[in-house]
Amino acid sequence: MVSRVACALAFILPVLVKANPAPQRPPPPSNTVVCARAPAPSFPVSVASGFRAGPVLxxxxxxxxxxLDSRGNLLIVERGKGVTGHTVDNNGCVTRSRVVIADTDLNHGIGLSEDGTKLFASSSTTVWSWDYNPRTLTATNRRTIVRGISAEAHRTRTLVLSKENPNFLVVSVGANENVDRASIDPAVGRSQIRSFDLRRIPNGGAVFNGPQGRVLGFGIRNGVGVAEDQRGVVHTIDNSLDNAFRVVGGVQIDVHNDNPAEGIFRLGRASNPSNVFAGAPFCYPVWDPSLITDSNMRIGDVFSIEPESEFNDGFCAANAQRPAALLPPHTSPLDITFGVNSDSSLYVTLHGSFNRAPAQGYKVVRVPGRYTRDGWVPTADPRSNSSFTNFLTNTRDEGLCEEGCFRPASLVWSPNGRHLYVSSDTTGEVFLARRV
Incomplete structure (x- = not known):
């Protein structure tokens, strides 16, 4: 989202100073040649200390x-093309590429079974699996796993194969409009994340909102970023409401420029869903309470867009789970992944959005955390608006991102934690951040 300070969170009015974190300096410019035969970046990037970053594709x-498959091959969903496979060397650089699945309907979701022999991918309406051979980078014998997904508005279907419980597949489905009123009912099958036991999928596939799909969380407007932590707990980050408002005395008051926050939610284990209610379509987390002038709100509280309806602030406070951590509004988080081995941070791709003036996002950020017996928790207070640090950013002013920028979509760590791959969909690139 566009900022007048390169790769930092913007202060647009003095009154917002308390609601926004202190501006972060971008990491130093990266030496962007990480692979000798890789192309130059469309837009230069900066990466955190201890890493080098640049394109691999x-x-x-x-x-x-x-x-990444069991042999370390990089698999990519190329929207409008299918799934492509890329062998990589010890430095993480691509040495060979081929088409694994030619299917123009595949648009985002991808995952592999724990044993690496089943590949999963999704269209807007359906999740399929294939028998997969990592030696030959081939996929055969397509089978329908989940079907009957609503295909309106938000059309990405994130997939997570549980490592702790390898028989379970997690599928995310967003709202069918900005305020999807019907999705307050989890039976509708939108604005929610469900878990499926792959041992109980009927012939022809399970209907998404049928009995085979158990609700991990609902009221999640568009939880594109979904990941399982090292303890087997599933988390999501919501793409929160656009054009946020409050209806007070019959008048719609605009509060959207710095509300609502993008919230990180804990959903429980794939094998034992928690049925968490995250608040949508009526309840959202506060980022800037100064814009909500009719109520005494704090950062991290949950506000109603219709405070004089039955879904009022009291309903939201009593029923909607507060996020575990907050990220800035309108940054459009599209993926999350946890660090591996001793790295206890959460990494988030902020794709960037223009539903704010100035816009912000267009980077990968790191949310420090720690592990308890019950899973990952962020280090920052849940009411903090400085829970993250910049990890991989554009070097150009975010104010120029309407003209083009690195826009991260998805990311994946190598098992040894040395290589982080990041896709940038609008520039047609995959970047590698390599530890040095």
Whole structure:
């Protein structure tokens, strides 16, 4: 989202100073040659200390979801093309590429079974699996796993194969409009994340909002970013409401420029869903309480867009789970992944959005955290608006991002934690951040 300070969170009015974190300096410019035969970046990037970053692939067709197979091959969903596979060397650089699945309906979601022999991918309406051979980068014998997904508005279907419980597949489905009123009922099958036991999928596939799908969380407007932590707990980050408002005395008051926050929610285990209510379509987390002038709100509280209806502030406070951590409004988080081994941070791709003046996002950020017996928790207070640090950013002023920028969509760590791959869909690139 566009900022007048390169790769930082913007202060647009003095009154907002308390609601916005202190501006962060971008990491130093990266030496962007990480692979000798890789293309130059469309836009230069900066990366955090201890890493080098640059493209490993360019000229791709809207690269979205990423995963790594059991041999370390990089698999990419290229929207409008299918799934492509790329062998990599010890430095993480691509040595060979081929089409694994040619299917123009595949648009985002991808995952692999724990044993690496089943590949999963999604269209707007359906999730399929294939028998997968990582040696030959081939996929055969397509089978329908989940069907009957609503295909309106938000059309990405994130997939997560549980490592703790390998028989379970997690599927995310967003709202069918900005305020999807019917989705307050989890039976509708929108604005929610469900878990499916792959041992109980009927012939022809399970209907998404049928009995085979158990609700991990609902009231999640568009939880594109979904990941399982090292303890087997599933988390999501919501793409929160656009054009946020409050209806007070019959008058619609605009509060959208710095509300609502993008919230990170804990959903429980894939094998034992928590049925968490995250608040949508009526309840959202506060980022800037100064814009909500009719009520005494604090950062991290949950506000209603219709405070004089039955879904009022009291309803939201009593029923909607507060996020575990907050990220800035209108940054459009599209993926999350947890660090591996001793790295206890959460990494988030902020794709960027123009539903704010100035806009912001267009980077990968790191949310420090720690592990308890019950899973990952962020280090920052849940009411903090400085829960993150910049990790991989554009070097150009975010105010120029309407003209073009690195826009991260998905990310995946190598098992040894040395390589982080990040797709940039609008520029057709995949970047590699390599530890040095």
């Amino acid at each position: 360019g000229g791709l067709t809207i690269p979205r979801g990423l995963t």
